[in-house]
Amino acid sequence: MNNIGLEHILFVSIALFFIGCYGFMTRRNLITMLMSVELVLNSVNINFIAFNKYLFAGKLDGVFFTIFIITIAAAEAAVAIAIIINLYRHYKSIDVEDADQMRF
Amino acid sequence: MNSLQFIVIAANKIIFLTASTIIFYILAAIVLGGGLLAVTSRKIFRSAIYLLFSLIGIAGLYFYMNYEFIAAVQIVVYVGGIVVLIIFSIFLTHEAGADMKRPAWTRIIFAALAALFGFALVMMLVRDNEFYPSGAPAVDAGAGSIGSQMLSTTEHGYILPFEVVSMLLLAAMIGCIVIAIKSRTPGTETADNQSRRDAFGTTDNL
Numbered sequence: 518m519n520n521i522g523l524e525h526i527l528f529v530s531i532a533l534f535f536i537g538c539y540g541f542m543t544r545r546n547l548i549t550m551l552m553s554v555e556l557v558l559n560s561v562n563i564n565f566i567a568f569n570k571y572l573f574a575g576k577l578d579g580v581f582f583t584i585f586i587i588t589i590a591a592a593e594a595a596v597a598i599a600i601i602i603n604l605y606r607h608y609k610s611i612d613v614e615d616a617d618q619m620r621f
Numbered sequence: 622m623n624s625l626q627f628i629v630i631a632a633n634k635i636i637f638l639t640a641s642t643i644i645f646y647i648l649a650a651i652v653l654g655g656g657l658l659a660v661t662s663r664k665i666f667r668s669a670i671y672l673l674f675s676l677i678g679i680a681g682l683y684f685y686m687n688y689e690f691i692a693a694v695q696i697v698v699y700v701g702g703i704v705v706l707i708i709f710s711i712f713l714t715h716e717a718g719a720d721m722k723r724p725a726w727t728r729i730i731f732a733a734l735a736a737l738f739g740f741a742l743v744m745m746l747v748r749d750n751e752f753y754p755s756g757a758p759a760v761d762a763g764a765g766s767i768g769s770q771m772l773s774t775t776e777h778g779y780i781l782p783f784e785v786v787s788m789l790l791l792a793a794m795i796g797c798i799v800i801a802i803k804s805r806t807p808g809t810e811t812a813d814n815q816s817r818r819d820a821f822g823t824t825d826n827l
Binding site for chain 2: 526529542543544548572575584596602
């Protein structure tokens with residue numbers, strides 16, 4: 518346990534991924550669900566960086582994937598929050614159970 | 622091995638923890654603790670702040686792995702951008718300090734079981750798998766080499782994804798404005814808007 522290897526970092530990222538999954542399954546509030554998705558995306562980023570560092574130190578591909586994921590996550594968060602604010606204007610609530618107009 | 626021997630070995634392990642190891646465990650604790658609190662806290666504002674700590678811990682992990690540029694990007698984009706955006710949207714849509722509803726117990730139990738079993742499965746696969754380092758000498762991961770490879774048009778360049786993602790960002794920005802813009806049709810003013818305008822002199826603040 519003395520020197521930190523790939524598996525230690527993979528443990529952190531896997532745990533963070535499933536914490537995000539747990540949050541996504543239990544939360545019913547759109548903003549907190551968005552936060553859970555951010556946790557999942559971040560765990561994927563840790564994976565890319567760790568594999569790049571410990572297995573493919575001669576390349577930079579993991580770094581590029583991480584940069585693109587961060588960019589897309591930012592775009593996704595902005596669009597999601599625009600949708601959430603629009604939804605709040607219609608329903609005065611951002612609970613997913615209340616936004617049921619498009620059901621069935 | 623008797624218990625005394627075991628204690629001596631454990632003590633040796635604790636004593637010979639290096640500073641790097643200790644830093645890693647602290648960072649991992651910040652990341653996982655912040656994440657757990659972010660998905661379980663019932664006050665949404667606190668939840669956002671715990672998310673902030675978790676993201677800063679992840680930036681610390683990138684620093685730990687010597688990818689300073691990614692760590693800086695993580696802090697600038699996530700901590701400075703996304704979390705601030707989330708906090709603003711919380712202020713726009715929630716009463717500050719109100720507790721959220723507790724989810725149903727069955728949902729908590731089954732979600733926790735699903736997450737635990739998924740975690741166990743993936744950890745088992747990672748344990749059984751053997752990773753082979755490529756053994757290539759490490760390249761410089763500073764901003765200069767990242768930038769020159771990202772904008773190069775040669776075989777390993779990333780200019781095409783770069784341009785595609787820039788189009789995506791533009792589309793997302795326009796889409797946000799179109800979605801969040803307030804459609805103002807005359808004659809459909811609600812009583813809520815009316816009272817708000819009487820109070821503030823404008824309806825522009827949501």
